[in-house]
Amino acid sequence: MAHCGTRWHTFLRYNLPAQNRKRGDVLGVNKLHEESNENTLVESATDGSLSRKLKRYLKECHTSSSSDTKKEGGRLPTLAGFCAKLGCGTSAAIRLREVFPSCYDYVCAVLEDEALNSSRSPALLNAYLKEHFSYGEKAVSTPNGAPILPIFEHDILEDGA
Numbered sequence: 001m002a003h004c005g006t007r008w009h010t011f012l013r014y015n016l017p018a019q020n021r022k023r024g025d026v027l028g029v030n031k032l033h034e035e036s037n038e039n040t041l042v043e044s045a046t047d048g049s050l051s052r053k054l055k056r057y058l059k060e061c062h063t064s065s066s067s068d069t070k071k072e073g074g075r076l077p078t079l080a081g082f083c084a085k086l087g088c089g090t091s092a093a094i095r096l097r098e099v100f101p102s103c104y105d106y107v108c109a110v111l112e113d114e115a116l117n118s119s120r121s122p123a124l125l126n127a128y129l130k131e132h133f134s135y136g137e138k139a140v141s142t143p144n145g146a147p148i149l150p151i152f153e154h155d156i157l158e159d160g161a
Contacts, residue, residue: 037088041096044086045103054110057085061114076124077114079107079132108133 044050061077075081083090097104112133115125129135 037086038092038095040086040088041083041092041103041107042099045096045100050103050107053086054082054107057082058110058114060085076118076120076128077111078128079111082107082111 041050044053058077061075061081063074079093080090083093086092093104093107096107112129115128118125120128126135
């Protein structure tokens with residue numbers, strides 16, 4: 001943070017309530033920064049720039065930022081990485097899901113597609129998709145109070161034993 005002058009620091013110190021400050025954050029700047037960034041994704045969805053920002057993030061992920069030849073194709077694009085790129089936390093993604101569910105689904109679908117089409121190991125992708133996109137076995141649900149009837153394909157009494 002740039003030096004704003006002692007008057008500004010004094011103003012913030014005495015005019016921000018103590019509950020808005022984190023430990024070690026005398027001025028309360030961290031709290032103000034979090035509140036202003038919580039709506040970053042919602043604002044991007046409102047002004048129509050969300051898909052452009054997502055494409056820019058994907059482009060940056062595809063270009064490898066290190067000289068490590070083992071990391072082919074750059075980084076794996078994730079929702080947390082996209083939020084970090086925009087300077088917000090994952091709480092902004094939760095807010096986007098509440099306000100614009102279709103935009104949130106679009107972002108998740110693009111990130112899921114990028115993961116599936118990447119050259120990552122199947123074990124890594126399996127763990128990633130299970131954790132973040134609910135892949136895996138789905139539990140079979142039965143209506144409450146409905147009896148469960150086992151069905152046997154073979155009757156052992158017909159064998160003559």
